[in-house]
Amino acid sequence: SQQGEEDPQALSIQEGENATMNCSYKTSINNLQWYRQNSGRGLVHLILIRSNEREKHSGRLRVTLDTSKKSSSLLITASRAADTASYFCATDARGSQGNLIFGKGTKLSVKP
Amino acid sequence: NAGVTQTPKFQVLKTGQSMTLQCAQDMNHNSMYWYRQDPGMGLRLIYYSASEGTTDKGEVPNGYNVSRLNKREFSLRLESAAPSQTSVYFCASSEGLLSETQYFGPGTRLLVL
Numbered sequence: 477s478q479q480g481e482e483d484p485q486a487l488s489i490q491e492g493e494n495a496t497m498n499c500s501y502k503t504s505i506n507n508l509q510w511y512r513q514n515s516g517r518g519l520v521h522l523i524l525i526r527s528n529e530r531e532k533h534s535g536r537l538r539v540t541l542d543t544s545k546k547s548s549s550l551l552i553t554a555s556r557a558a559d560t561a562s563y564f565c566a567t568d569a570r571g572s573q574g575n576l577i578f579g580k581g582t583k584l585s586v587k588p
Numbered sequence: 589n590a591g592v593t594q595t596p597k598f599q600v601l602k603t604g605q606s607m608t609l610q611c612a613q614d615m616n617h618n619s620m621y622w623y624r625q626d627p628g629m630g631l632r633l634i635y636y637s638a639s640e641g642t643t644d645k646g647e648v649p650n651g652y653n654v655s656r657l658n659k660r661e662f663s664l665r666l667e668s669a670a671p672s673q674t675s676v677y678f679c680a681s682s683e684g685l686l687s688e689t690q691y692f693g694p695g696t697r698l699l700v701l
Contacts, residue, residue: 480630507688518592518678518692519631564630568688575621575646576690578630 480508480565480579488585495552497582499565500545506568508541509576510550513562522550522563555586589614592693594679600699601669609664609696611679619685620662621646622654624675625695631678637662638685669700 483498499508507526511519525532525541525548532539538551552559562583566576595610613620618639623631623646633646637656651673653665662681666673676697680690 509688516695518694519680519690520692521689524688575633575636575685578623578632580628580630 480567480577482563482565482579482582484582485580486583486585488587489555491555491557491586491588493555493586495555495559495584495586497550497563497584499548499550499579501548501565501567502546505543508539508548509566509568510537510539510548511564511566511578513564513581515561519564552584555584557586557588560584560586591615592679592681592691594677594693594696596696597694598697598699600701601666602701603670605669606665606667607669607698608666609677609679609698610661611663611693612661613679613681613691614660615681615683615691616659617681617683617691618659619682620656621680621682621690622652622662622664623678623680624648624673625678626675634664634677636685666698669698671700674698674700 480499480501509524510522513519523534525539536553541548562581564581566578592613621636622634632648635654637643640659655663676695678695679693682690
């Protein structure tokens with residue numbers, strides 16, 4: 477069962493542009509995380525936002541959370557070719573015993 | 589620190605063969621997880637171990653067994669491999685079950701013919 481759904485499925489931009497990815501989920505959460513996966517590699521944690529937070533920053537990353545709409549967005553500013561990867565949201569849904577439930581991901585391609 | 593390591597990196601099996609995927613972490617984490625990732629899909633949880641000595645089923649446990657050998661090691665066993673088990677398998681760990689960040693290994697690519 478998928479809790480989070482990312483949108484769009486794929487995104488292609490030029491280096492220097494901003495990239496925005498969205499995640500929608502179905503049930504109440506404790507927190508929401510974003511992970512990055514480079515091709516052929518494992519997932520790497522990027523940022524976590526708790527259910528009582530609305531916005532969080534980490535370097536060029538900005539995450540927002542709207543619990544009333546059950547949605548989150550990940551903004552990567554001034555993108556670089558090295559940002560090319562798949563990005564997944566994961567929710568720690570209440571009642572899931574702390575397990576993360578991952579979405580299907582957004583595949584980001586940043587062209588030099 | 590190596591983080592989370594997995595062996596093997598690649599494996600080809602024939603239908604009906606068995607194998608064990610190994611995972612180890614050196615971060616003194618209590619909780620460990622096994623996921624599978626299929627093309628165009630997110631990760632799906634197979635089994636997890638909240639702490640040494642405990643294991644629980646995840647979303648897709650059928651056809652798999654696990655062993656939490658000690659705090660460091662968590663293995664996944666396919667007793668009789670099926671083509672539907674062709675996938676990339678990821679092991680992950682976290683400080684505790686309700687701790688937020690999970691750390692992932694590099695994955696094992698498994699092809700079942």
